[in-house]
Amino acid sequence: MKHRTSAGVAALAVSVALALTACSSDDGASDAPSESPSSTAATDAPTPTAEDVTALEAVEVSGDAGAEPELVFEAPLEVSVPTSRVVDEGDGAELVAGNQVTMEFVAYQGDGTRLGSSWENGTPETFLLGDAQYDLLTQPLEGQKVGTRILLANPSADAEGNPATVLNLVEITDTQEVPSRAEGEAVEPAEGLPTVTLGENGEPSVEIPEGYEAPGELVVQTLIKGDGPEVTEEQSVIAHYTGWTLDGQVFDSSWERGSPTSFSLQMVIPGWTQGIAGQTVGSQVLLVIPSDLAYGEQGTPDGSIPPNSPLVFVVDILGAS
Incomplete structure (x- = not known):
């Protein structure tokens, strides 16, 4: 389905998911059709530099799993390519491509501004692991387990279109198999x-x-x-x-x-x-x-x-x- 999206938005749920994947609209208008999800993200992710890895390793995650954590880091946080780090490994069901996955998340701008979180809004995000819309989550999550927490830093843009890094802490709370066709x-x-x-x-x-x-x-x-x-x-x-x-x-x-x-x-x-x-x-x-x-x-x-x-x-x- 050709989605209608808005570039650079910082509102939660779907828009933070779009920040995770660096999706963009064709003209920046919220009511404009965008390209099909399959074309919104590259399959082969670039390799983070040593500086990217070091920047993400320096982020401190304060708080236990199951609730919104605080992310502490020296601003501005910048990475050149999408960079991820496993904070906690889960011990639940394995995350398999094609399965439905539910996540909680909190998002920060690289300048230290907290953009918001699903915990605050009470709206966890559910997506299909392997879906091109969420392509940047596939590599760090596939093979992990429910309960995993990861940090993901992604070069993006702020509301004015200026380069900016978005930092997300993602916690996986559930996964379920998805049927391959309608049944009934x-x-x-x-x-x-x-x-x-x-x-x-x-x-x-x-x-x-x-x-x-x-x-x-x-x-x-x-x-x-x-x-x-x-x-x-x-x-x-x-x-x-x-x-x-x-x-x-x-x-x-x-x-x-x-x-x-x-x-x-x-x-x-x-x-x-x-x-x-x-x-x-x-x-x-x-x-x-x-x-x-x-x-x-x-x-x-x-x-x-x-x-x-x-x-x-x-x-x-x-x-x-």
Whole structure:
């Protein structure tokens, strides 16, 4: 799904996660579509210098696990590339790529300013380990265990766009396996809608009926009814999905990338927010989204979705938090 993000924000939850991964928007506007999550982070992380390692080793972590710690360091703290350090090793379940991981975190600017924390807001962050949005967490966390605490310093930018380092203390509190596809009771769709066919692995394909006209309002058709909890629009979800323009052309697919993705329902197009909220975890949903609830008159900056394009999605809702 093409997210709507804002560059350089310091608000918590999703925005601190974006600081962790150095995601950025295309134009700095909070309502502008950004690139697909798979393209937001490099797979091969650069190697920290000796100076980077020394700078992070000098950070003192005061406080026990399970509560927000205080980070004490000499400002300005600067690193040239993302740099991590294990503060405490966990003794819980192993963290495996593809699993849902829940973390608490506190974030500081390199000048010593505390940006805030999930402990303060009561909103731990849940993400998919290995998801490109959280790419900088994959290397230091994969193979660790629940209970691990790590420091992660990342060169980023402040609210004015000036170079700045963001320092995070991340504590892993839980991990769970994520199903590979929607599971539940099949639902007979209404007549006249795009026809969905599933491959052996659950990957969907769509046939658009000849002469099908874009609806004036959002169409939400449950195809598989899961038995999990109901999703609310304030939550983040883990989903497998494919999106088509109305001529049947695929423009985005987590299936093609090989793994589900996670995102906040507050950071996507309105058609997703409205269409996914109220569904249950485990469900598969067909969405036919009019252009005014998608990318409207502007389309997407990369041209993959032209202006005034209605969209079709098939979404497997695999988790929510």
